[in-house]
Amino acid sequence: MGGISVQTTPVPGLLVVHLDVREDPRGWFKENWQREKMVAHGVPDFGPVQNNISFNGRAGTTRGIHAEPWDKFVSVGSGRAFGAWVDLRAGDSFGAVFTVELTPWVAVFVPRGVGNSFQTLEDATSYTYLVNEHWRPDASYAALALDDPTVAIPWPIPLAQSEVSAKDLHDNPRLAEVVPMPPRRT
């Protein structure tokens, strides 16, 4: 195996994982998550129990910003997305933002309490993630408006031209109204 590498970011505990993607005439192959190698590189041994996939038909589809009370390991299986994360945990880093393009070569470990969102940059983008708690329809957690003016995420495609769910368009508060999630576990 060639190598993977892991980088820290301005959001404590949020890690960018550079994957080893093998290309050939068929397409490409990657170990998207590999417990042993990733733990050796500093990714938490987070114990996933669920794998979710969202398929997004058109470029410009935007989902978020959701800070569920479980950790996530996110990446793409086809297409590309602009990923954006906002720290919604109580503490000094509340409101810190990080963005990176999710190509097949890039995965992100998102600690619980950090708001997760993405906008697809190509049609037919498949977004896949592992989580370490089972989803509960009644789970309560912080969310943030995609167009919050304080964090001002530089969405590549204007939100007005974007496909967004009714919930994400109307129900999520601005940063000042967010009830912070519990502080970072150390």
Place this chain on the structure above:
Amino acid sequence: MGGISVQTTPVPGLLVVHLDVREDPRGWFKENWQREKMVAHGVPDFGPVQNNISFNGRAGTTRGIHAEPWDKFVSVGSGRAFGAWVDLRAGDSFGAVFTVELTPWVAVFVPRGVGNSFQTLEDATSYTYLVNEHWRPDASYAALALDDPTVAIPWPIPLAQSEVSAKDLHDNPRLAEVVPMPPRRT
């Protein structure tokens, strides 16, 4: 949640899982693997440690037939594939075949020792799977030629028009030459 359902097949331990896919104007969302619900429906609590993704550029890309010594949970994150499995474990069911179309609604649990393969039915098909052992480049396991005349898998696209790796084209024996994998664990 609406329901999932799980079906047995002629290959002992090989299970078809019908997933609950939620469609909306953005595309679709699925719990591709959900430990608790799936175990309640009879899927083994197999303990994945690795998630692999292969992206396949063109319809007709064919990969297999590989019977690695670990269990797999396979599905698609975009596109569609024709999936084919051949039992390569020592015992009465050696040579038994099962095929099903892998749409976003269908996942398959493949027990170790069962040969796994697929042919993509659309361009840009992302094939994703979870396994419960870390891959080792030197792992030894049974493989079977894609064009084996005994099992005679009815590939929708002729193999001659298909993108296949050099290894899968030349290195895999016919059924009569396969050294069987260990029998099914009970």
